[in-house]
Amino acid sequence: MSIEVVGITVLWIFLYGYLIVASIDFGAGFFSYYALITGRTNMIHTIIERYLSPVWEVTNVFLVFFMIGMVGFFPDTAYYLGTTLLIPGSIAIVLIAIRGSYYAFSNYGSKENHFYKLLYGGSGLLIPASLSIVLTISEGGFIEERGSDVVLLYGKLFTSTYAWSVVILSLVSVLYISAAFLTYYAHKAKDMRAMEVLRGFAIGWSGPTILASLLVFFSIQHHNPMHFERMLELSWMFVLSLVCFMIATYLIWNRKRLGLAFVMVMLQFALAFFGYGAAHLPYIIYPMVSIHESVTSPAMGIALIGAFIAGLCLLVPSLFLLMRLFLFNANYVQGLQKK
Amino acid sequence: MMAYDPVVYSRILTGLTLGFHIIFATIGVGVPLMIAIAEYLGIKYKDPHYTLLARRWARGFVITVAVGVVTGTSIGLQLNLLWPSFMQIAGQAIALPLFMETFAFFFEAIFLGIYLYTWDRWKNPWIHFSISIPIIIGSTLSAFFITIVNAFMNTPQGFKLSGRTIIEIDPLVAMFNPATPTKTAHVISSAYMTSAFVLATIAALALLAGKNHVYYKKALKLTMVCGLIFSLSTAFIGDLSGKFLAEYQPEKLAAAEWHFETTTQAPLVIGGYLDKDKTIHYGLKLPFALSILAHGDPNAEVIGLNDIPVDERPPLYIHYFFDIMVGIGSLMIVLGIAYLFLVRKKRLQQGKEVPRWLLRLISFSGPLSMLAIECGWIFAEAGRQPWILRGYMKTVHGATTATNVDWMLLMFSLLYIILGFGVWNVLGRMFRTNTPEEELAIRSADGGEVR
Numbered sequence: 001m002s003i004e005v006v007g008i009t010v011l012w013i014f015l016y017g018y019l020i021v022a023s024i025d026f027g028a029g030f031f032s033y034y035a036l037i038t039g040r041t042n043m044i045h046t047i048i049e050r051y052l053s054p055v056w057e058v059t060n061v062f063l064v065f066f067m068i069g070m071v072g073f074f075p076d077t078a079y080y081l082g083t084t085l086l087i088p089g090s091i092a093i094v095l096i097a098i099r100g101s102y103y104a105f106s107n108y109g110s111k112e113n114h115f116y117k118l119l120y121g122g123s124g125l126l127i128p129a130s131l132s133i134v135l136t137i138s139e140g141g142f143i144e145e146r147g148s149d150v151v152l153l154y155g156k157l158f159t160s161t162y163a164w165s166v167v168i169l170s171l172v173s174v175l176y177i178s179a180a181f182l183t184y185y186a187h188k189a190k191d192m193r194a195m196e197v198l199r200g201f202a203i204g205w206s207g208p209t210i211l212a213s214l215l216v217f218f219s220i221q222h223h224n225p226m227h228f229e230r231m232l233e234l235s236w237m238f239v240l241s242l243v244c245f246m247i248a249t250y251l252i253w254n255r256k257r258l259g260l261a262f263v264m265v266m267l268q269f270a271l272a273f274f275g276y277g278a279a280h281l282p283y284i285i286y287p288m289v290s291i292h293e294s295v296t297s298p299a300m301g302i303a304l305i306g307a308f309i310a311g312l313c314l315l316v317p318s319l320f321l322l323m324r325l326f327l328f329n330a331n332y333v334q335g336l337q338k339k
Numbered sequence: 340m341m342a343y344d345p346v347v348y349s350r351i352l353t354g355l356t357l358g359f360h361i362i363f364a365t366i367g368v369g370v371p372l373m374i375a376i377a378e379y380l381g382i383k384y385k386d387p388h389y390t391l392l393a394r395r396w397a398r399g400f401v402i403t404v405a406v407g408v409v410t411g412t413s414i415g416l417q418l419n420l421l422w423p424s425f426m427q428i429a430g431q432a433i434a435l436p437l438f439m440e441t442f443a444f445f446f447e448a449i450f451l452g453i454y455l456y457t458w459d460r461w462k463n464p465w466i467h468f469s470i471s472i473p474i475i476i477g478s479t480l481s482a483f484f485i486t487i488v489n490a491f492m493n494t495p496q497g498f499k500l501s502g503r504t505i506i507e508i509d510p511l512v513a514m515f516n517p518a519t520p521t522k523t524a525h526v527i528s529s530a531y532m533t534s535a536f537v538l539a540t541i542a543a544l545a546l547l548a549g550k551n552h553v554y555y556k557k558a559l560k561l562t563m564v565c566g567l568i569f570s571l572s573t574a575f576i577g578d579l580s581g582k583f584l585a586e587y588q589p590e591k592l593a594a595a596e597w598h599f600e601t602t603t604q605a606p607l608v609i610g611g612y613l614d615k616d617k618t619i620h621y622g623l624k625l626p627f628a629l630s631i632l633a634h635g636d637p638n639a640e641v642i643g644l645n646d647i648p649v650d651e652r653p654p655l656y657i658h659y660f661f662d663i664m665v666g667i668g669s670l671m672i673v674l675g676i677a678y679l680f681l682v683r684k685k686r687l688q689q690g691k692e693v694p695r696w697l698l699r700l701i702s703f704s705g706p707l708s709m710l711a712i713e714c715g716w717i718f719a720e721a722g723r724q725p726w727i728l729r730g731y732m733k734t735v736h737g738a739t740t741a742t743n744v745d746w747m748l749l750m751f752s753l754l755y756i757i758l759g760f761g762v763w764n765v766l767g768r769m770f771r772t773n774t775p776e777e778e779l780a781i782r783s784a785d786g787g788e789v790r
Contacts, residue, residue: 063432069438083739090420101761303510308438314442
């Protein structure tokens, strides 16, 4: 495999990692706010709190990783995306900043506060919407080079069906992924009342997720026919993704093997996400930046891959330890452990 | 209203973000070490006071880490948004430490999560203590890696430029550039120093408020001893940094010292002001001192600013930032020595307390050290101007060409105000509602064993 393919695969894996952990986090924020205003706080609040507390910091790192890795492996994208994304990017940063800090403020600092919760729940939906713009832009047609300048065509962006279908997909899948995970987590905690509430959310959001996916699928055909053609070539991935979705929904519906159900949800998104990504290649930003031309020098590429492997050797055991202690430790999950 | 210039606004916004982030980054690098030392002493001497110190520091630390994380994410993304042309070039040459910084931080974040939630999980307290070590390694390494990127901007090497493309890249040579050793050491050591003094400030304020528990006295002693050690090491490394500048960035040293003519036996000017003819008034001149600072030899020659092309001279106001940084650093050393002298055994045995005037001075040590950090960074960054990548790319050529940077500046200013107030409120409430005296009482009542 060439350096550019290794590089983009690594980055795509990190973006996928962010998609999953951030979705759980964002969705959890929304559900806990929803529970607060509908008076069901006690039921699901503790579950969400107990999961999020030790891991919230880790979420942001995936995103920064993706950005930094992008600059390292494909420096030209930094130039194009950096120049055009000033406003949506800055708004996303502000939202992430408010969300992260107010989570810590309310969780470690003070008593329950409606306003903090609103910030926390609301930002969880706005962040994926603003980040999804990057994927939209990468389809091409929204950036124009004017002389030595590159500009984002906001008018075109806001009137594009494709852009809005991506926003909708990002919102519903956040809620779906999060609900599927929290159902499993509540089950592990033997908190059946919370499990029932969250299971309801998971099932409720499963239909919209599939509908939104189809919407995106078909609006790509309209927006970027070439990409759509290439996606059809990889249609087996999307079919498998649908199968995983059906298995997951079946399991959640019947309250069976909820851990496996969540794995299926992860696979569903992995297959669709990697299918979409593979079909997108060789372009990072269609048609301006392709992985072949924009890739960094071999020396830096190899150094980055080396650092990446060394980093994984350090991180994977640490993450494993974190999960052993919190996610998969029955006493902790059930709240039997003192802090 | 001045005409819209994206370069100016980009510089202000980056400066603002870094100036805000550095407060939390400094605490983030230094405080884990202090927590670990306190926890170590607590276990070693079975002293519940030190253990409680570690716990309370850790609790406050999380809040500052949260803001450090989000502002760190800000600056990470903002570099791309505001300096796309610079990142395009820099990305190719210096992406490696940038990438490794994220790994180091990731590592730290994982173990911090574990550390905070496992205080009473293991029977053997050393297991919990051992979790603090990866946190210290992770936070110090991330400071190390990110400072390397800044060092590279000062003394770029490990690549060749042909037109706008860069060739013959050697990532390791770029990483270990001449500025790396002194710069990283200075940043890390000053972070340890500042964190120790910030915690000393808290202890001193409690004692000034009339709280007389031995807990606060132990806290003060621990933090002041650490503060003195780290301010000595910071001063020593700072001296090496001066020698580095003289050799590799003479224009920065010359501008900082208002040293215009290349001479031997150069004097060091402290304070003063410049008139239109670049004559120094009211400055305190220390004969030979600049030659000693630059080369360790009173007769050595120091390059003056007049030997530097006019369009490559840094702004002269950095003189004041340099002086404030060094002045505060020296003051901290004096303060540490004065404290140790006044708490010596003989004096305490006579029943004398630490005098209030000294406590009053110590209560300013944290904010002053933080001010020194800010001044040091302004000196370092403004002193590199007009370059963003010294010798290769000027700052004006690295910035974004996008419109609306001014609105983004407004938005981020509001964000930092909100975050700043939030931290202040939350920390204040956290420690006012739950005093150490209460906590000690609860913990000792709780099963007899105080841990």
